[in-house]
Amino acid sequence: MCVIAAASTSSSRAKGSRRRQxxxxxxxxxxxxxxxxxxxxxxxxxxxxxxxxxxxxxxxxxxxxxSKDALVIAYVRALDESWRTRYAERISDLSDPKSKILAMFDQAIADQPESEYRGSHFHNAANEYPKPDTDSERGIVEAVREHRRWLLDTLTTLLTELNGYPGLTQARQLLVLLDGGYAGCRIERSTMPLEIAKELAKSLLGAPPADYCI
The missing domain is CATH 1.10.10.60 (Homeodomain-like)
Incomplete structure (x- = not known):
């Protein structure tokens, strides 16, 4: 009886531990x-x-x-948080703003094989709601836009640091390159479009900035 009781107690503790974990x-x-x-x-x-x-x-x-739509919003925001966290880790040892800008492309390239070349999950989410009809659907699209605004703000800040004056126009140009690279990866199932986008970004960064005014 004691052995059975001990075994039962041990089993209960194991189940309780699994539930807690x-x-x-x-x-x-x-x-x-x-x-x-x-x-x-x-x-x-x-x-x-x-x-x-x-x-x-x-x-x-x-x-x-x-609701499901609220869960979708939580999903998009979790993707955004993950992207920002991984980007912060990627640039933690970098000091040059140009290297930090190119690191955005590196992160996009690194993500594609793991996501089976599905392009940008943010683009994909927005594409499913081309004409949001309800407040909750508009909330989903707004969550996607929050991520995009963060990308644009981060690029603008880095370009301002790099060039010495506001870099919003050049930031938008870089974001278009990133967009095109994501779209190409999804179609070609290859990182090559994003790799090409990165090379174009290097050329853009080496050219006179579009925001420069004499």
Missing amino acids: RPSSRERLLASATHLFTTEGIRVIGIDRILREADVAKASLYSLYG
Whole structure:
């Protein structure tokens, strides 16, 4: 009896430990949504599919996020946070603003094989809502734009540091190169378009800045 009781107690402790180690319902929902949205798309994925993947009850999704669209917004913002964090780590040992600018292209290039050449997840999310009809759909597009504004602001700041005066026009030109590189990678299933975009960015940085005024 003592042996059986001890075994039962040990089993209960193991189960309790596994429960404590398991990610929360919120984390599981976001992780499942991220996997499904990035690999298959957003609109094609229904709530029930996310719930099955996450092993979470429907009531939990509505209590934690309120709706699928709110979960999509959380997904886009999580992508943005991840991008910013990884970029900060990539440039942590860099001091030259030009190197920091080119590091954006390096990060985009490094991401493509892992994402199976799906281009930009931010572009893909925006493409699914070409004419947002509701406040929640507009919120999704706005979350994408927040990431884009951060990219533009970061590039502008670095170009201002590099050239000594505001670099908004040149920042927009670099962002267009990044956009085109992402689109090409998705079509060609290769990093070459982004690598070419990086080389063009080097040429642009070596030319007289578009923002320069005599």
